[in-house]
Amino acid sequence: MSDTRARKKYRSQEWFDNPNNPGMTALYLERYLNQEYTREELQGNRPVIGIAQTGSDLTPCNKIHVFLMDRIKAGIRDAGGVPMEFPVHPIQETGKRPTAALDRNLAYLSLVEVLHGYPLDGVVLTTGCDKTTPAMLMGAATVDLPAIALNGGPMLDGWWNGERTGSGTIVWESRRLLADGKIDLEEFMSRVCSSAPSLGHCNTMGTASTMNAMAEALGMSLPGNSAIPAPFRERMAMAYATGKRIVEMVEEDLKPSDILTRKAFENAIVVNSAIGGSTNAPPHLQAIARHAGVELHVTDWQKIGFDVPLLANIQPAGKYLSESFYRAGGVPAIMGELYAAGRLHGDAMTAAGKPVSETIGHWRSRDTEVILPYDAPMRKNAGFLVLSGNLFDSALMKTSVISADFRSRFLSQPGAENIHEARAIVFEGPEDYHDRINDPALGIDEHCILFIRNVGCVGYPGSAEVVNMQPPDAMIKAGINHMPTVGDGRQSGTSESPSILNASPEAVVGGGLALLKTGDRVRLDLNASTLNALVDDAEWTQRRAAWVPPELHHQTPWQEIYRQHVGQLSDGGCLELATTYHRVVKDLPRD
Ligand code: FES
Ligand code: MG
Secondary structure, eight states, rough: OTTTOOOSSSTTHHHOOOOOOHHHHHHHHHHHHHOOOOOHHHHSOOOOOEEEEEOBBBBGGGGHHHHHHHHHHHHHHHHEEEEEEEEEEOOOOOTTTSSSSHHHHHHHHHHHHHHHHHSSSSSEEEOSSSSSSHHHHHHHHHHHOEEEEEOOOOOEEEEEEEEOOTHHHHHHHHHHHHHHEEEEEEHHHHHTTTTTOOSBBBBBSHHHHHHHHHHHHOOOTTTTTTTTTTTTTHHHHHHHHHHHHHHHHHTOOOOHHHOOOOHHHHHHHHHHHHHHTTHHHHHHHOOOOOOOOEEEEETTHHHTTTTTOOBBOTTTTTTHHHHHHHHHHHHHHHHHHHHTTOOSOOOOOOSSBBBBBHHHHHOOOOOTTTBOOOSOOOOOSEEEEEEEESOEEEEEEETOOOHHHHIIIIIITTTTEEEEEEEEEEEHHHHHHHTTOOOGGGGOOOTTEEEEEOOSTTTTOOOBBBBOOOHHHHHHHTTTOOOEESSSBBBBTTTOOOOOEEEEGGGGTTTTTGOOOOOOOEEEEEETTTEEEEOHHHHHHHHHHOOOOOOOOOOHHHHHHHHHHHHHHHGGGGGGGGOOOOOOSSSOOOO
């Protein structure tokens, strides 16, 4: 070993090459030498790059990363780094009960501990399924070690009887056909399973594709990363390029704090509207912003994002799926169109080491049927409305998925377009909804709004994707597929339901939703972005005084810890105490 070598160029040398503490150095070394590493590698003045592995048998949406690992490691080694793969707590959206959302903060917490406590100089964050992407970005934001996201990619398009079947979206469609008696259970299963024809995450613009588009729009991945389908050769090339790039990022000391700026989040909000992205993006971006120490507010989604047009013709807001989206240019084409229209900050830095203007400025749509030009979009004003009123301080409504049929049926009253008065039907959770939705005694008709409560972060726990309730079977048989729904939970990003969701504060912590009763009149005014119960003040005050918080039943220790520390969806559903920790990489842990 050369004495002239610069000392402690890399953080990992504090473990592997620290002449001030030979005893500990030997201990650290010997245990890593009993696998694939040599002293030459670990003491050779080379950065150690972690690879946060989110794929496993329990997280099939991210399983492709198990097969991409060779390419990631090859990229890291070819650039002079030493790769070290480590596992991440699984967060699979559809398999984890009671909710995958409960585990986003658990995976975040453990990633922070790994990045802080092990000899790592940079990290590749493997992403895919809904919560895996925000959990990884939140962790990287807190620690502030150089980090780059690598998506596993969406599945190939699903097909059934000559029609595209998109993840999730086909479930909601087929449930209505089943309720209407148009298909039997066997066909229902076959239709749904046809939507998952290969490895990869959901092929619609659900939360998985949305959050990977957000990672790219934020600048936390290489351009083009998010949309490449999992089985394509370009996905393997992206894995290799990402591995090479993280080593350069360590050399350049390009950190999340250089990328995750206010401008980056504003860009992401604009991109989300243009892709018809998921209503899960606001809480996840809010969480990433808070861990990065960036000011963002839920109302920014309407201020910055509402008047952005819908450019991506992808389910659930449009027709196509991920293969077409990729061939049309994916997120770089979306961003190129938006940048040319003056809607993006071109000087926001990206993981490529170049600003947005240089990475995507020249990109345009390659297929204007799938990615439409800014001047001739699918729809204008495609962003979220952020509503308020006496039932909640904030709730979101995704306008890009509202069908013309729904608009004419529910929102166009003579002389009062976009204002709707209705009778409230209140459910205490999804079990109550399933038990009673077809009960004739409720008298549900098209002059009702369905409410669901106790399904937020604290209530469920973890906030459940249950607000997209379908109407009673009899209404579906009569041709009414959608009615307005409201809740303190979330809805699947694959749903085309016109829901008002993420209501904060949630009912179990005393939000106004807790005081609503079935039969109350409510008034939805989309011009003013308000939803109010038309209950007089004295009565409302009396209900408030009589309200008793429901008793919470914790099933596991984590559920109890989570409920003690979690905030509301409008604030990102973070562990509140964790939001006070920033750039913890600067504080080296003791030997
Ligand atoms: Fe995992 Fe959709 S369920 S990506
Ligand atoms: Mg989901």
